[in-house]
Amino acid sequence: MDILLILLSCCGTTFIIKYGMPLKAIRAILSSNYPIMEHFLKCSLCIGTWVGIVYSALLIDTLPLYVVLCIPAASASISWFVDSSTQCVQMIEKALKEEERD
DSSP: OHHHHHHHHHHHHHHHHHHOGGGHHHHHHHHHHOHHHHHHTTOHHHHHHHHHHHHHHHHTTTSOHHHHHHHHHHHHHHHHHHHHHHHHHHHHHHHHHHHHHO
């Protein structure tokens, strides 16, 4: 149960970094000063990996080592899956709305 909560927390943190309005200005500044950051900040897999690394560093003393080592990959995978699923649902919803208008 703790692992599920940790991974959901990683996913939420990834979404806040990628989509959160309070961080919009920071994302814009980083993207304009460092062009590679623009690509990084649009990638839920990339952000999820780094969020997982930070969480692993914070939890290294509280969890078994094999779990700590798996958190970055699991965080990246879940963040990417949830983000992709959300985008698919949004695309379907948009297509259905356009179909209703026609």
